[in-house]
Amino acid sequence: MIQVAILGFGVVGGGVAKVLEENAALLRARFQTDVSLKYILDIRDFTGHAMAQRIVRDFSTIEKDPEISVVFEAMGGVHPALEYSLAAIRAHKSVITSNKELVAHHGQLLLREAATAGVRYLFEASVGGGIPIIRPLSDCLAANRVTSVTGIMNGTTNYILTQMEKNGASFSDALSDAQARGYAERDPSADIDGVDTCRKLCILADLAFGYQVDPARVLCEGIRRITEQDISDASDAGYRIKLLGHVRETASGIVPIVAPFFIKKTHILSGVSGVFNGIGVVGNMVGETMFFGHGAGSAPTASAMVGDLIEALERPSTPVGWSDTAPDHFVQDAKTLAFSRYARFVSPTKAQKEAILDAADAVLRDKDGTLSVILKPMDAQTCEVFLASIMPASPESVIRIFVPGEYVPEE
Numbered sequence: 001m002i003q004v005a006i007l008g009f010g011v012v013g014g015g016v017a018k019v020l021e022e023n024a025a026l027l028r029a030r031f032q033t034d035v036s037l038k039y040i041l042d043i044r045d046f047t048g049h050a051m052a053q054r055i056v057r058d059f060s061t062i063e064k065d066p067e068i069s070v071v072f073e074a075m076g077g078v079h080p081a082l083e084y085s086l087a088a089i090r091a092h093k094s095v096i097t098s099n100k101e102l103v104a105h106h107g108q109l110l111l112r113e114a115a116t117a118g119v120r121y122l123f124e125a126s127v128g129g130g131i132p133i134i135r136p137l138s139d140c141l142a143a144n145r146v147t148s149v150t151g152i153m154n155g156t157t158n159y160i161l162t163q164m165e166k167n168g169a170s171f172s173d174a175l176s177d178a179q180a181r182g183y184a185e186r187d188p189s190a191d192i193d194g195v196d197t198c199r200k201l202c203i204l205a206d207l208a209f210g211y212q213v214d215p216a217r218v219l220c221e222g223i224r225r226i227t228e229q230d231i232s233d234a235s236d237a238g239y240r241i242k243l244l245g246h247v248r249e250t251a252s253g254i255v256p257i258v259a260p261f262f263i264k265k266t267h268i269l270s271g272v273s274g275v276f277n278g279i280g281v282v283g284n285m286v287g288e289t290m291f292f293g294h295g296a297g298s299a300p301t302a303s304a305m306v307g308d309l310i311e312a313l314e315r316p317s318t319p320v321g322w323s324d325t326a327p328d329h330f331v332q333d334a335k336t337l338a339f340s341r342y343a344r345f346v347s348p349t350k351a352q353k354e355a356i357l358d359a360a361d362a363v364l365r366d367k368d369g370t371l372s373v374i375l376k377p378m379d380a381q382t383c384e385v386f387l388a389s390i391m392p393a394s395p396e397s398v399i400r401i402f403v404p405g406e407y408v409p410e411e
């Protein structure tokens with residue numbers, strides 16, 4: 001019999017328990033033995049719950065039980081999830097997590113400890129929920145030099161942007177709707193400020209490029225300032241606005257960015273709507289690949305975690321991941337990239353308008369005192385200098401335009 005424990009009996013932990021119970025016969029057929037959920041660690045009161053007898057409050061019960069071979073960590077946060085995960089690994093138990101914050105910040109340490117202990121630290125559920133992306137990237141695409149990864153990795157923000165486009169909703173109304181449906185948390189800042197996408201992008205960059213990428217080094221912007229007018233200008237010009245995580249290789253490293261982008265309606269990521277996620281990986285041999293599906297939710301996320309159980313038991317000591325910290329200058333500042341940008345100005349003077357048109361490739365709207373243009377490609381500093389030069393007509397809005405494959409900074 002295989003005995004396992006769950007840390008955190010919330011949305012994801014509850015999903016893992018459900019998959020283990022409902023798909024018990026399927027797992028028994030795979031392993032030729034039963035998988036038994038022996039303990040659930042949680043701080044809440046589960047009196048009367050069908051699984052109440054398995055609830056424990058003290059992590060050391062799990063740590064010290066030699067019968068437990070695999071621990072599912074679904075508590076979230078860094079502490080005490082880090083300490084519990086390290087203790088479980090050092091007690092020779094494989095750890096399976098959905099906790100992107102922990103993997104993005106401490107994955108290198110946890111993978112190294114797991115390799116030393118001869119067990120697995122697995123995190124398929126930490127990016128893209130139920131979408132297989134971690135093992136495809138680390139195994140199936142391993143014959144490639146990955147040249148870029150681009151994705152919509154946060155269902156909450158994608159739902160908000162989709163509602164704004166489909167129903168003409170304001171950002172705050174779309175956010176309230178997402179909260180009412182349980183897609184956004186009461187404090188939605190990690191989602192809408194791009195932090196969640198940034199953590200996931202760093203995990204994918206770690207795997208694709210072999211070094212731990214510190215989220216603090218990634219240019220990260222969210223969607224708080226996107227307005228109905230931005231969405232409508234984008235749509236009229238054949239674009240949608242999407243919060244993208246993007247990282248590409250350069251001659252001497254990589255350049256990651258998380259930001260809202262105009263993306264052509266004809267691009268496959270433009271069709272990823274609502275709470276769905278989509279992640280594209282480009283490899284030098286395979287070309288373009290795309291992964292799509294439910295990026296969150298109890299059952300999809302648990303599906304990825306129980307998939308990791310199979311991996312942990314069938315390949316118990318093959319470390320997957322990255323082992324080194326990135327050398328200096330490996331992670332480059334996305335401010336060096338030259339982007340075309342959408343910019344909207346209100347009531348520019350004649351002279352300001354002339355300067356704006358001189359710097360523009362296309363005019364999207366010139367009506368009722370509003371001038372919306374697509375500015376010629378420029379890096380962040382050149383753009384700042386240009387906008388400062390035409391003050392006080394500072395733009396109402398500036399949003400980068402995504403053109404696949406075109407952002408190689410000058411070395």
Ligand SMILES: NC(=O)c1ccc[n+]([C@@H]2O[C@H](COP(=O)([O-])OP(=O)(O)OC[C@H]3O[C@@H](n4cnc5c(N)ncnc54)[C@H](OP(=O)(O)O)[C@@H]3O)[C@@H](O)[C@H]2O)c1
Binds near residue numbers: 007042076295
């Ligand atoms: N929800 C999703 O769809 C989803 C998808 C992918 C990844 N994730 C990630 O999965 C992790 C869990 O998310 P979730 O949505 O399942 O969270 P959740 O519903 O809040 O569940 C977490 C559970 O762990 C408990 N807990 C917290 N600290 C604990 C501690 N020190 N000891 C014991 N129990 C503790 C919580 O109790 P209290 O409520 O009392 O704090 C709660 O019952 C997070 O890292 C999240 O980012 C979630």
